[in-house]
Amino acid sequence: MVTQINQDTVNQALWSACNVFHGTISTDIYKDFILTMLFLKYISDVWQDHYDNYKKAYGDEPELIEEMMKNERFVLPRQSNFYSLYDHRYEAGNGERIDFALHTLEEANATKLKEVGISVFQDISFNTDQLGEEKQKNVILKDLLEAFASTDLDLKPSRISSIDVIGNSYEFLIKNFAASGSQKTREFYTPPEVSDLMAELLDPQKGDSICDPACGSGSLLIKCGRKVVSNHNSKQYALYGQEVIASTWSIAKMNMFLHGEDNHRIELGDTIRNPKILDQNGALMLFDIVISTPPFLLDNWGSDTAESDKFDRFHRGVPPKTKGDYAFISHMIETLKPTTGRMGVVVPHGVLFRGSYEGKIRQKLIDENLLDAVISLPEKLFYGTGISAAILIFKKQKSDDTVLFIDASREFKSGKNQNNLTAQNITKIVETYRTRKSVDKYAYLATLQELKDNDYNLNIPRYVDTSKKEEEIDLIAVHTEREQLKIQLAELEVQMAKHLKQLGLTHNG
Structure with missing residues (x-):
């Protein structure tokens, strides 16, 4: 009987594997090695498991089995197999062998692991001097x-309940790298609770097309896909994303495959300067859901070419050069389908009230009745920044002319360094959003006229009063308590004098 493996065991074994690099290189470097090795190990274990099953069914017929294995999700050349690398681990050249294995794997699975001009592993090299001189490097890679x-990382399908275990392990690593690493390791990560919340708010449906124009590790897209599966028992949806950092793009691609999300399209490039997710006519592709946590306060985002943008994404105005928040919002709005299009974006609070060019863009978005909700999040949710954030929900076709404000800034579980949204916090926010009614000290349903009267300022305290009413002071009760304390003090003085006298000491009180 095959021993089943659980999620915690896999997670702990993966995190222990990181100890191989401790004291040698930083987290933002070795994370690529760990994530890539997990990808290679899983593919190898799946291949081996299926090979063994065929061997049991058809006997020792290597040519027949090899032919049948060509229908596997991933083709695995012998030199790319993890176990081949493992068998040669004591020999010199581990770095070269691993790099060659990855290159061969890419070539054998070009439609999945290669795009025009780039491949998933091209920026990942195990044969790097960052691991030290050749002898030291070889030992580290052997370890x-x-x-x-x-045994705890034997990831054969016969040992795990579902592919979710592998995907969850990958997410576990990404989260822990973000929590313990440098700023560089955090810039592609949205905490899972925030991803859950946004997916719940946007409610992905069967057949939806879903896009994240700054997709990072792809976690937001994957959460949306999971919602369709869990709520509608369907895999009929399509995931699209674009990511500007090559190594993060690679992480997103591997993340998709490890979650079983083969129906995806993740492009590498700058979404604002060079959007790559276009339709057959070269126009921006439109989506049912657009969801993202773009980089906060991005400097030098591409304002120099915005006025001549061939997609006319900035017709409401060009955001300031040093703040790219509204550049991403403008792009996202223009990629929404005209009827079903809905959008969720995480932004720093300044987006709600900053004036000048941003204020003019905000006014036009409100006047067009695109804004549906403003949700304030607790502080310290995002790794590497203490900036308070909010979620803006936009809809292309609304049923009324109101905007719901929710102050969820106190809805969290406090942690040592980070705050977390609990399932109860998320449920409260989502139910309030769906009910769409004012809740004392928590939510307020404002009309467009009220927003105009507030000069289009979306700062939540203008709409949700969370201040506590000062309790009235009962002067008679305070006076009575004061007199009682005076009596108690006098009694204590008498007792103290007795004790001092018994000790032969003089009481000078």
Whole structure:
């Protein structure tokens, strides 16, 4: 009987594997090695599991089995197999062998792992001097191969309940790298609770097309896909994304495959300067859902070419050069389908009230009745920044002319360094959003006229009063308590004098 493996065991084994690099290189470097090795190990384990099953069914017929294995989700050349690398781990050249294995794997699966001009592993090299001189590097990589060869990381499908275990492990690593690493490791990560909340708010449906124009590791897209599966028992949806950082794009691609999300299109490039998700006519592709946590306060986002943008994304105004928040909002709005289009974007609070060019863009978005809700989030949710954030919900076709404000800034579970949204916090926010009614000290349903009267300022305290009414002071009760305390003090003085006298000490009180 095959022993089943659970999520915690896999997670702990993966995190222990990171110890191979401690004291040698930083988290933002070795994260690529760990995530890539997990990808290679999983593909190898799936291949081996299926090969063994065919062997049981058809006997020792290597040519027949090899032919049948060509229908696998991933083709695995022998030199790309993790176990081949493991068998040669004591030999010199581990870095070269691993790099060659990845290159060969890419070539054999070009339609999945290669795009025009780029491949998933092209920016990942195990044969790097960052691991030290050749002898030291070889030992480190030998230890890495041995860590992944442990029984706890035997990821054969016969040992795990579903592919979710693998996807969850990948997300576990990404989260922990963000929590413990440098700023560089955090810039592609949206905490899972925020992803859950946004997916619930946008309520993905069967057949929806979903896009994240600054997709990072792809977690938001994957959460939306999971919602369709759990709520509608369907895999009929399509995921699209674009990411500007090559190494993060690679992480997103691997993340998709490890979650079983083969129906995806993740492009590499700058969404604002060079959007790549276009339709067959070269126009911006339109989506049912657009969801993102774009980089906050992005400097030098591309304002120099915005006025001549061939897609006319900035017709409401060009955001300031040093703040790219409204550049992403403008792009996202222009990629919404005219009837079903809905959008969720995480922004710093300044987006709600800053004036000048941003104020004019905000006014036009409100006047067009595109804004549906403003939700304030607790502080310290995002790794690496203490900036307070909010979620803006936009809809292309609304049923009324109101905007719901929710102050969820106190809805969290406090942690040592980070705050977290609990399931109860998320449920409260989502139910309030769907009910769409004012709640004392928590939510307010404002009319467009009220927003205009507030000069289009969306700062939540203007709409949701969370101040506590000062309690009236009962002067008679305070006076009575004061007199009682005076009596108690006098009694204590008498007792103290007795004790001092018994001790032969003089009481000078």
